[in-house]
Amino acid sequence: MVAGPLPVPSGPGKDRLRLWIRLLRASRTIEAELRERLKKEFDTTLPRFDVMAALYRAPEGMLMSDLSRFLLVSNGNVTGIVDRLVSEGLVARARRNGDRRTSMVRLTEEGTKSFATIAAAHEGWIGELLGKVSEEDARRLTGMLTSFRSNWEGRE
Amino acid sequence: MVAGPLPVPSGPGKDRLRLWIRLLRASRTIEAELRERLKKEFDTTLPRFDVMAALYRAPEGMLMSDLSRFLLVSNGNVTGIVDRLVSEGLVARARRNGDRRTSMVRLTEEGTKSFATIAAAHEGWIGELLGKVSEEDARRLTGMLTSFRSNWEGRE
DNA sequence: ACATAAAACTTTAAGCTTGAAATATCTGAC
DNA sequence: GTCAGATATTTCAAGCTTAAAGTTTTATGT
Numbered sequence: 317m318v319a320g321p322l323p324v325p326s327g328p329g330k331d332r333l334r335l336w337i338r339l340l341r342a343s344r345t346i347e348a349e350l351r352e353r354l355k356k357e358f359d360t361t362l363p364r365f366d367v368m369a370a371l372y373r374a375p376e377g378m379l380m381s382d383l384s385r386f387l388l389v390s391n392g393n394v395t396g397i398v399d400r401l402v403s404e405g406l407v408a409r410a411r412r413n414g415d416r417r418t419s420m421v422r423l424t425e426e427g428t429k430s431f432a433t434i435a436a437a438h439e440g441w442i443g444e445l446l447g448k449v450s451e452e453d454a455r456r457l458t459g460m461l462t463s464f465r466s467n468w469e470g471r472e
Numbered sequence: 473m474v475a476g477p478l479p480v481p482s483g484p485g486k487d488r489l490r491l492w493i494r495l496l497r498a499s500r501t502i503e504a505e506l507r508e509r510l511k512k513e514f515d516t517t518l519p520r521f522d523v524m525a526a527l528y529r530a531p532e533g534m535l536m537s538d539l540s541r542f543l544l545v546s547n548g549n550v551t552g553i554v555d556r557l558v559s560e561g562l563v564a565r566a567r568r569n570g571d572r573r574t575s576m577v578r579l580t581e582e583g584t585k586s587f588a589t590i591a592a593a594h595e596g597w598i599g600e601l602l603g604k605v606s607e608e609d610a611r612r613l614t615g616m617l618t619s620f621r622s623n624w625e626g627r628e
Numbered sequence: 629a630c631a632t633a634a635a636a637c638t639t640t641a642a643g644c645t646t647g648a649a650a651t652a653t654c655t656g657a658c
Numbered sequence: 659g660t661c662a663g664a665t666a667t668t669t670c671a672a673g674c675t676t677a678a679a680g681t682t683t684t685a686t687g688t
Contacts, residue, residue, distance in 0.1 A: 331610040332602040333595055338617040343499040344544050388500045390676050417636040417683045439489055446488040453616055454487040460613055461494040546646050551668055573653045573666040
């Protein structure tokens with residue numbers, strides 16, 4: 317999947333394959349760098365950061381299934397990550413009266429403060445890691461990826 | 473990390489952050505789809521596919537450390553995946569006379585045939601999943617990502 | 629009301645992933 | 659030759675990830 321230096325043979329459809337390979341390598345490269353920095357600087361992980369980022373945008377809280385859908389990961393996965401965040405005091409689960417199957421998950425005060433700090437650093441890192449991409453290219457690329465996303469969601 | 477529907481606030485540097493988020497969501501979406509199809513259609517996994525793809529391009533074999541570097545994953549990780557592929561008869565390790573620390577890893581005949589089949593399907597999937605991206609956009613996007621990569625490798 | 633289905637979540641087993649420590653081998657300085 | 663350091667790989671512990679199976683609660687049809 318993460319094919320590299322050697323070129324993909326040319327032919328019909330190869331352009332898209334090449335695009336996918338580059339896309340994957342770019343995101344893995346950046347992801348690896350972020351993972352390392354999160355670990356070194358804040359002793360945390362990317363999945364934890366992802367969950368906290370989602371919750372930060374939803375002060376009223378989120379259901380587990382919302383988190384799962386939003387983060388594009390399985391529901392069982394979210395359970396584990398949230399468990400750990402709860403045990404660290406960064407996240408809280410609140411049982412709901414309306415539906416006792418569900419629980420609202422939200423950042424604690426400590427979690428909110430912690431995330432704000434990390435997010436500021438994170439944004440700086442992205443600026444640095446993507447520094448060579450011009451603002452204009454960034455916007456154009458974003459536009460293409462956005463249209464990919466809309467097409468994707470409308471598929472089937 | 474995988475922020476979604478809600479827009480990233482505007483401001484300096486936010487364009488790159490937005491780009492990163494879109495990039496990550498696009499690759500995770502495609503990855504999830506490929507993972508599912510590899511499982512359903514060929515009872516295999518993405519990491520196995522990655523390793524086999526790398527070895528397919530190197531008929532003479534690769535060192536473990538080459539695989540690790542090439543796939544952008546840790547060396548310990550590669551050990552486990554190759555172990556499993558070996559136990560399935562798809563990959564073979566060959567001790568080298570010159571340096572007994574290393575071993576050349578290569579696809580077996582069965583592994584080669586198996587990969588060829590899967591790779592053909594894989595290419596078709598990518599063509600389908602990225603079908604809405606025009607060939608021209610695909611080339612332009614690839615170009616931008618390639619220049620990101622060169623910049624990255626030249627950093628530090 | 630009751631059975632049945634659907635929904636939300638957790639648990640489980642297997643595999644992936646990392647960073648760090650351990651092992652084995654090789655290279656170079658002396 | 660030998661010993662220190664470098665190199666290649668494996669092992670290990672902890673955590674992430676998925677798909678599938680299980681649990682509890684809610685909704686629905688009759």
